[in-house]
Amino acid sequence: xxxxxxxxxxxxxxxxxxxxxxxxxxxxxxxxxxxxxxxxxxxxxxxxxxxxxxxxxxxxxxxxxxxxxxxxxxxxxxxxxxxxxxxxxxxxxxxxxxxxxxxxxxxxxxxxxxxxxxxxxxxxxxxxxxxxxxxxxxxxxxxxxxxxxxxxxxxxxxxxxxxxxxxxxxxxxxxxxxxxxxxxxxxxxxxxxxxxxxxxxxxxxxxxxxxxxxxxxxxxxxxxxxxxxxxxxxxxxxxxxxxxxxxxxxxxxxxxxxxxxxxxxxxxxxxxxxxxxxxxxxxxxxxxxxxxxxxxxxxxxxxxxxxxxxxxxxxxxxxxxxxxxxxxxxxxxxxxxxxxxxxxxxxxxxxxxxxxxxxxxxxxxxxxxxxxxxxxxxxxxxxxxxxxxxxxxxxxxxxxxxxxxxx
Ligand code: NAP
Numbered sequence: 001x002x003x004x005x006x007x008x009x010x011x012x013x014x015x016x017x018x019x020x021x022x023x024x025x026x027x028x029x030x031x032x033x034x035x036x037x038x039x040x041x042x043x044x045x046x047x048x049x050x051x052x053x054x055x056x057x058x059x060x061x062x063x064x065x066x067x068x069x070x071x072x073x074x075x076x077x078x079x080x081x082x083x084x085x086x087x088x089x090x091x092x093x094x095x096x097x098x099x100x101x102x103x104x105x106x107x108x109x110x111x112x113x114x115x116x117x118x119x120x121x122x123x124x125x126x127x128x129x130x131x132x133x134x135x136x137x138x139x140x141x142x143x144x145x146x147x148x149x150x151x152x153x154x155x156x157x158x159x160x161x162x163x164x165x166x167x168x169x170x171x172x173x174x175x176x177x178x179x180x181x182x183x184x185x186x187x188x189x190x191x192x193x194x195x196x197x198x199x200x201x202x203x204x205x206x207x208x209x210x211x212x213x214x215x216x217x218x219x220x221x222x223x224x225x226x227x228x229x230x231x232x233x234x235x236x237x238x239x240x241x242x243x244x245x246x247x248x249x250x251x252x253x254x255x256x257x258x259x260x261x262x263x264x265x266x267x268x269x270x271x272x273x274x275x276x277x278x279x280x281x282x283x284x285x286x287x288x289x290x291x292x293x294x295x296x297x298x299x300x301x302x303x304x305x306x307x308x309x310x311x312x313x314x315x316x317x318x319x320x321x322x323x324x325x326x327x328x329x330x331x332x333x334x335x336x337x338x339x340x341x342x343x344x345x346x347x348x349x350x351x352x353x354x355x356x357x358x359x360x361x362x363x364x365x366x367x368x369x370x371x372x373x374x375x376x377x378x379x380x381x382x383x384x385x386x387x388x389x390x391x392x393x394x395x396x397x398x399x400x401x402x403x404x405x406x407x
Pocket of ligand 1: 093
């Protein structure tokens with residue numbers, strides 16, 4: 001088959017997935033290779049079970065991270081970049097990013113390369129998981145995190161660099177602010193267009209998936225022209241473009257006696273720090289959270305803890321044409337090569353990938369099978385230690401899951 005026939009295409013805003021798409025995969029660093037291999041086996045099994053041999057993914061392994069550094073002297077070689085631009089969709093293991101020094105995040109680079117502006121992280125309690133909450137069944141939220149703006153653009157200068165000195169000079173003399181001479185500088189850009197496009201995507205998702213509440217998360221009381229503007233622009237999209245679907249909290253209180261009219265989605269906003277306590281004290285109030293990049297990163301790990309562990313969460317990075325699907329957690333290096341890591345996060349990312357390309361039946365097989373594993377208390381050590389059951393190794397977990405899928 002010509003490789004053009006294996007491309008996922010975009011036709012008038014709809015994805016067209018061939019029966020045998022080529023989908024790149026980066027195995028990643030640390031525990032990445034082990035867990036990514038599990039996810040591939042599980043996805044293949046779910047696709048086979050759902051479509052027999054009519055549909056099948058052809059995986060294209062791309063070099064990146066530590067492995068690519070050794071082979072190509074580059075953690076994100078050109079060959080990987082070219083393939084990604086061609087195929088547009090990818091399953092990805094976690095990649096390392098050093099703290100405070102060294103190379104810039106490849107994860108951020110990939111998101112910017114394909115303009116994957118929405119990081120979507122569903123957090124839903126799975127029956128049987130050990131949660132710190134009294135009533136974890138109330139946890140069913142999806143986080144829409146802006147992915148291309150805010151502090152993650154990485155515009156910053158070391159305190160002792162010439163550039164930092166030049167920026168400080170400009171700010172101190174031209175802008176009349178006072179920044180001490182030993183300060184590193186970072187820039188926090190928040191764009192109207194970037195905020196509006198993720199707000200649009202989140203609201204469309206809420207409508208399509210029957211979500212009831214959209215909460216705009218921000219720290220606009222302090223950062224008025226960045227986070228405050230995020231709040232304002234998100235409301236603008238909701239009110240100007242989705243009027244017949246939404247009502248704001250203010251309208252509910254003023255026009256509807258505090259009761260949400262049937263069939264409408266409530267749009268409200270909350271200050272970020274408040275939300276960290278409220279997702280714990282009243283998780284049932286949160287449904288879809290729309291957040292700028294940094295807040296979204298923090299709140300998704302906190303939300304993951306509500307259902308027991310971030311090791312079980314998968315995420316999707318989506319753009320208008322492209323997607324990278326990965327676990328929410330990182331490389332957990334201390335567990336690398338030990339056959340103890342939990343592969344559920346990247347398996348759930350595989351489920352999101354299948355849903356995104358329209359292979360819902362296969363996605364459903366993964367979802368039901370993972371739920372069954374947890375119900376039967378077949379889990380890896382990170383979860384087993386709380387459930388007080390004997391842990392399965394990474395491979396054993398996968399074999400058990402494959403057995404369930406095969407039945
Ligand atoms: P992390 O790798 O997620 O690990 C933090 C802790 O979470 C681990 O020590 C372990 O906890 C637990 N954990 C995470 N995933 C697990 C799994 N699959 N199975 C079992 N336990 C798991 O976070 P980090 O230490 O902050 O980051 C390490 C590196 O990963 C950094 O270089 C960071 O930049 C990178 N990272 C990459 C991505 C990505 O590629 N998208 C995302 C996040 C972080 P216990 O110690 O409690 O056992």
